[in-house]
Amino acid sequence: MKYRQYISYSLLVISGIFLLCTVFATDTGLANGVVTGKILWFHLSMLFLATCSLLAAVLTRPGKLFAFSKADGLVLVLATIVALTYNWQLNPEPEKMLFGGQLVVLWFLLRFIFTGWPQLRLFFLTTIVVTGLVEAVLGMRQLHGFEGSNHSLFRLTGDFYNPGPYSGYLAIVLPVCLWMILRQTKMYLYYLAWITLLAIIVVLPAGMSRTAWIAAAMSCAWVYWVQQIGWKKTKTYIYEFQTLTIISSVLVLISVAGALTGIFLLKKDSANGRLLLWKITGQAIMEQPWTGTGLGGFPAAYAETQAQYFASGKASETEMMVAGCPEYGFNEFLQIGLEQGLVGLMVFVLLLGYSLFQGVKNRQAGAAGGILALMVFSLASYPLQLPEFWVVLVVLMGIIDSSVVVTDTPPTPSREGRKILSVAVIGGMAVCCGWIFWQQKGYYQGYKKWNTLKMLYNSKAYEAAADGYEELVPLMGHKPELLFEAAQCLSKTERFAEANRLLERAMKLSGDPMIHYMAAKNEQDLGNYQKAENLLLHAIEILPERIYPYYLLTKLYSETTFFQEDKFIKAADAVLTKEPKVESTAIREMRTEVTKLIDEYNNHIISDHNNSL
Numbered sequence: 001m002k003y004r005q006y007i008s009y010s011l012l013v014i015s016g017i018f019l020l021c022t023v024f025a026t027d028t029g030l031a032n033g034v035v036t037g038k039i040l041w042f043h044l045s046m047l048f049l050a051t052c053s054l055l056a057a058v059l060t061r062p063g064k065l066f067a068f069s070k071a072d073g074l075v076l077v078l079a080t081i082v083a084l085t086y087n088w089q090l091n092p093e094p095e096k097m098l099f100g101g102q103l104v105v106l107w108f109l110l111r112f113i114f115t116g117w118p119q120l121r122l123f124f125l126t127t128i129v130v131t132g133l134v135e136a137v138l139g140m141r142q143l144h145g146f147e148g149s150n151h152s153l154f155r156l157t158g159d160f161y162n163p164g165p166y167s168g169y170l171a172i173v174l175p176v177c178l179w180m181i182l183r184q185t186k187m188y189l190y191y192l193a194w195i196t197l198l199a200i201i202v203v204l205p206a207g208m209s210r211t212a213w214i215a216a217a218m219s220c221a222w223v224y225w226v227q228q229i230g231w232k233k234t235k236t237y238i239y240e241f242q243t244l245t246i247i248s249s250v251l252v253l254i255s256v257a258g259a260l261t262g263i264f265l266l267k268k269d270s271a272n273g274r275l276l277l278w279k280i281t282g283q284a285i286m287e288q289p290w291t292g293t294g295l296g297g298f299p300a301a302y303a304e305t306q307a308q309y310f311a312s313g314k315a316s317e318t319e320m321m322v323a324g325c326p327e328y329g330f331n332e333f334l335q336i337g338l339e340q341g342l343v344g345l346m347v348f349v350l351l352l353g354y355s356l357f358q359g360v361k362n363r364q365a366g367a368a369g370g371i372l373a374l375m376v377f378s379l380a381s382y383p384l385q386l387p388e389f390w391v392v393l394v395v396l397m398g399i400i401d402s403s404v405v406v407t408d409t410p411p412t413p414s415r416e417g418r419k420i421l422s423v424a425v426i427g428g429m430a431v432c433c434g435w436i437f438w439q440q441k442g443y444y445q446g447y448k449k450w451n452t453l454k455m456l457y458n459s460k461a462y463e464a465a466a467d468g469y470e471e472l473v474p475l476m477g478h479k480p481e482l483l484f485e486a487a488q489c490l491s492k493t494e495r496f497a498e499a500n501r502l503l504e505r506a507m508k509l510s511g512d513p514m515i516h517y518m519a520a521k522n523e524q525d526l527g528n529y530q531k532a533e534n535l536l537l538h539a540i541e542i543l544p545e546r547i548y549p550y551y552l553l554t555k556l557y558s559e560t561t562f563f564q565e566d567k568f569i570k571a572a573d574a575v576l577t578k579e580p581k582v583e584s585t586a587i588r589e590m591r592t593e594v595t596k597l598i599d600e601y602n603n604h605i606i607s608d609h610n611n612s613l
Helices: 002-024 033-059 070-085 094-116 120-143 163-183 187-207 210-240 242-266 268-287 298-311 317-322 332-361 365-378 387-401 415-458 462-476 480-492 496-509 513-526 529-542 548-557 565-577 585-612
Strands: none
Touching: 002 033, 002 094, 002 120, 002 387, 033 094, 033 387, 033 415, 070 094, 070 332, 070 387, 094 120, 094 387, 094 415, 120 163, 120 187, 120 365, 120 387, 163 187, 163 210, 163 365, 163 387, 187 210, 210 365, 268 298, 268 317, 268 332, 298 332, 298 496, 298 529, 332 365, 332 387, 365 387, 415 462, 415 480, 462 480, 480 496, 480 513, 496 513, 513 529, 513 548, 529 548, 548 565, 548 585, 565 585
8 A cells, every 4th residue: 555655646746846847848949939838838737747646546545535615616716707708709818718727627636636645735835946946046047148048138037038027936936935944844945945045035136127026025024924923923012112113114114115216216117107007907997897808808908998098188298108008917916807807806816815814824824925926026017927827826825725724524425435536526637637738739739830930931931921821820810929920921922901801800819009000001002091091090099109100101191192281291290200219220211211202292392383383
């Protein structure tokens, strides 16, 4: 019997490591391989975890069956809300739906594992710490030029695409390290935690992520307070030293306000951009507060709301200058509120709040600290748009919820009955994993083909790439980037109507005004000048300070059959006088061309005047 337990334990340990190594997975053979590599690795690791869990259930009897908890109910309710609010007709995020289904399966697999083998909770936390150490060391190597980064503009990215999510991941690991140190676990874990903590502290400032700094500081302070001080000592201190408590509180508030002001001024334009982003997202939520847009509906809904806001004339000059059309809300709670409605947001917040409460109650402050760091980081970033953060979040919540001690439990089946029940339930989850993995498998080939087509696209071999893109659209048509590239290839081969059919779908999936610009140029080439004008005017409503749409309008109004003198002069003046965010060669070339068009117009006027004389 012992060898069966050893095999079961080994299988679960190996599959757990495999799961948490999602953060390291990248695949340069895939389009956007830094992210898609992790998604595909996660699906593969889930299949492995489910298989190992099923074998463990067959080989041994778990110590006890997990009791259905409030967290289990909240997970199911949240999953139901996501399914009900999803726009199945448009189907904007089929891969995220598969990923979400896999996360639900992961949650219940972890509940089974951590309840039946409670000693694995500390092992999974240790593995998370090790991943943090590996990422910190990789970051140091990148800073010193020993490793290349995943972004040409940044030296420090770790296994991420840019320093923001990388810093956020380290901030999540940091409170887990501190908890291990304060808990004074086994000696090797104690030193591992210290080494990881120091490595993260060294590399974290270089990421220049203000949100990650705040998340790390708040979560570590909270873990220290929970582990070393607690509410009873705090109340006693406040009661005995009331005056000192008031003075200390005031000084802390002043220090925090000063620190936040300094952080704001560190990247003022970026901070103003985030404030506008949250303001517009809040307005978008109020337009459909209960039903939401559904998963994947954020970009298009945000762009339309921003266009309405700028068209109203209420926006300031600063807001128009810093405006953009981001793919994410840079505040996960606001984005969930927009996509899943206020009810979905409330359920998600309740789930996180319940996990924090149970983490304190069941002495899992390290896991709870990691969740708190993720919550703080989510207030001004987009961690939940990346697979590795969801994996860590579900693992941390599973550790906390499976630590719950149930006192009043219903009668349990016999040992043999428990085994049959466990095998049946885990077998069902393994079947679900296998089905989801099979569904995702086709996307692997899609991303591989897309990566090849990107090479042709970047080489401007549009005609050679066009047929390949058309074949890929039925499978990957939920990716606006692919639709844009496919439309560009069709446009370059003068298949303008076909290109615009793809761009019409892309407009429903993305708020990027470049899609409107390309569609307008296609309509102009087709002779549909009024449609082209409408598209460009709407793009200007979304981002009024961009110079490029005014340049396109100038060329549109200069068409002989659509010439409109007043509009031509106004558009040309905007190109020549608007201040660009960044002066570039493209801006200078556009202004040079517009100047030539104005000269041609003036020469034409003079010629007409001379002829009339």
